[in-house]
Amino acid sequence: ANQTGMADQITKNPHAIFIPLPLQGHLIPSVHLAVKLASKGFTITFINTESVHHSITNSSSSSNLFEEACKSGLDIRYATVSDGLPVEFDRSLNHDQFMECLFHVFSAHVDKLVGSLVKDDPSIGCLIADSFCVWPLMISKKYKLVNISFWTEPALVLNLYHHLDLLKKNGHYDPLDKFDDAIDYIPGVGSGSIKPTDLMSYLQATNTNTILHRIIHKALFQNTKSADIIICNTIQELEPYTISTLNQTQPFYAIGPIFPNDFTKELVSTSLWCELDCTRWLDNKPPGSVLYVSFGSYAHTSKHVLEEIACGLLQSEVSFVWVLRPDLVSSTDTNALPVGFEDQVKDQGLIVPWCNQKAVISHQSVGGFLTHCGWNSILESIWCGVPMICLPLLTDQFTNRKLVVDDWKIGINLCEKNLVDREEVTKKVKELMMQEKSNELRTEVKKVKRTLQDALATGGSSHRNLDHFVSQVILKTN
Ligand code: UDX
Numbered sequence: 226a227n228q229t230g231m232a233d234q235i236t237k238n239p240h241a242i243f244i245p246l247p248l249q250g251h252l253i254p255s256v257h258l259a260v261k262l263a264s265k266g267f268t269i270t271f272i273n274t275e276s277v278h279h280s281i282t283n284s285s286s287s288s289n290l291f292e293e294a295c296k297s298g299l300d301i302r303y304a305t306v307s308d309g310l311p312v313e314f315d316r317s318l319n320h321d322q323f324m325e326c327l328f329h330v331f332s333a334h335v336d337k338l339v340g341s342l343v344k345d346d347p348s349i350g351c352l353i354a355d356s357f358c359v360w361p362l363m364i365s366k367k368y369k370l371v372n373i374s375f376w377t378e379p380a381l382v383l384n385l386y387h388h389l390d391l392l393k394k395n396g397h398y399d400p401l402d403k404f405d406d407a408i409d410y411i412p413g414v415g416s417g418s419i420k421p422t423d424l425m426s427y428l429q430a431t432n433t434n435t436i437l438h439r440i441i442h443k444a445l446f447q448n449t450k451s452a453d454i455i456i457c458n459t460i461q462e463l464e465p466y467t468i469s470t471l472n473q474t475q476p477f478y479a480i481g482p483i484f485p486n487d488f489t490k491e492l493v494s495t496s497l498w499c500e501l502d503c504t505r506w507l508d509n510k511p512p513g514s515v516l517y518v519s520f521g522s523y524a525h526t527s528k529h530v531l532e533e534i535a536c537g538l539l540q541s542e543v544s545f546v547w548v549l550r551p552d553l554v555s556s557t558d559t560n561a562l563p564v565g566f567e568d569q570v571k572d573q574g575l576i577v578p579w580c581n582q583k584a585v586i587s588h589q590s591v592g593g594f595l596t597h598c599g600w601n602s603i604l605e606s607i608w609c610g611v612p613m614i615c616l617p618l619l620t621d622q623f624t625n626r627k628l629v630v631d632d633w634k635i636g637i638n639l640c641e642k643n644l645v646d647r648e649e650v651t652k653k654v655k656e657l658m659m660q661e662k663s664n665e666l667r668t669e670v671k672k673v674k675r676t677l678q679d680a681l682a683t684g685g686s687s688h689r690n691l692d693h694f695v696s697q698v699i700l701k702t703n
Contacts, residue, residue: 375458515588597617598615
């Protein structure tokens with residue numbers, strides 16, 4: 226019995242509680258990471274908010290999210306917790322209230338739930354939480370769990386958040402009053418320096434006394450710095466200098482891109498909204514001829530910007546699929562498009578409220594992506610060898626744009642200083658889809674795509690880093 230006991234101890238696989246941030250762009254890589262870890266032998270208890278659970282089950286008509294994954298032999302358990310607001314509450318329209326609840330009420334609910342899970346199952350040894358959560362340090366200490374922080378954005382962005390004190394000392398944060406001089410004193414910035422306008426939008430804000438700034442200070446400046454391990458949805462070869470700098474202070478593993486095994490077929494539903502199928506429409510278009518346009522799941526823009534984009538697209542005569550989320554324009558005006566636009570577009574464009582982006586972008590007719598530069602969208606675009614036109618709107622998207630356009634040269638800017646103008650839209654769309662620049666971008670994006678493929682292949686950096694991460698967790702939890 227002793228021997229069996231010892232053998233059990235040596236091979237004991239970790240049991241992790243996994244809590245994503247309840248936002249679409251954070252949920253997607255979290256679900257795929259949970260599945261990846263379960264396929265490496267982890268037991269995962271995945272916790273969604275009731276609101277996210279409600280949205281996913283509504284859009285997929287599946288009540289048991291991980292059923293397919295469990296059928297294929299993975300040990301993924303599932304629980305939900307309230308974020309403190311009624312399920313039907315409009316979180317997009319009342320964003321600050323939602324954030325306040327995530328800060329206070331959600332933390333208290335998570336604390337209670339983790340307490341009861343740990344009490345019932347002593348095999349639980351670690352907590353994996355999105356780095357934007359404010360409570361992981363407190364909860365992991367309280368329940369003696371290994372604290373693993375999951376960073377869903379580029380390493381460069383986390384590295385900048387970790388240096389808020391330096392930015393402040395140099396007049397580049399709180400308040401940002403030096404717009405012209407490059408920031409060249411932060412260790413680990415791949416290109417040596419970064420322009421103030423390429424900082425994350427929260428750092429460029431004039432009012433830093435907001436709930437989001439409190440979250441950033443608590444979660445990113447304090448909490449993640451105390452995590453036992455950070456795992457990140459990036460690729461070692463794309464951000465080598467930044468990653469080695471982060472690694473000097475903490476174990477930091479680049480394990481991206483975190484996609485489902487079959488890029489277009491997900492074992493677990495992750496979409497918060499119903500997906501419109503664009504395949505038939507795309508099937509009728511020549512290879513590489515369609516521009517995909519999407520501004521992600523979260524950011525808002527103005528009716529004016531959408532009008533300029535709409536007219537610019539029309540003038541370009543390039544075919545397009547455009548995801549127009551109903552809440553994209555943050556006003557009560559639900560029809561954000563110019564009057565008569567849909568009639569004029571005819572078969573040139575397909576406008577949908579939400580789609581399966583991976584299916585669209587991997588379709589052979591798609592040859593370009595006009596994107597807000599969300600990190601998932603960038604990785605998906607690279608994976609499909611599709612170059613980008615960039616229009617960052619919020620948060621990390623400004624910094625991600627720098628990586629795409631200035632550092633990796635796989636995209637172009639839509640406009641200078643984010644002043645969107647229809648003539649410029651037409652010009653850039655043609656440049657991306659048809660002209661000489663298009664070939665240069667396609668050559669470069671293929672090279673970066675190869676970097677991603679190599680990283681995930683057996684023996685590649687992300688493959689090795691994931692294995693190393695798993696063995697570290699086994700060590701720490703046994
Ligand atoms: C924000 C941040 O900007 C991003 O960098 C961070 O990692 C997550 O939160 P978000 O607006 O959600 O981004 O954009 P993005 O990161 O691109 O994620 C959107 C996800 O939704 C992608 O995985 C995309 O495939 C999916 N999507 C988008 C759809 O499935 N259908 C759509 O119609 C649009």
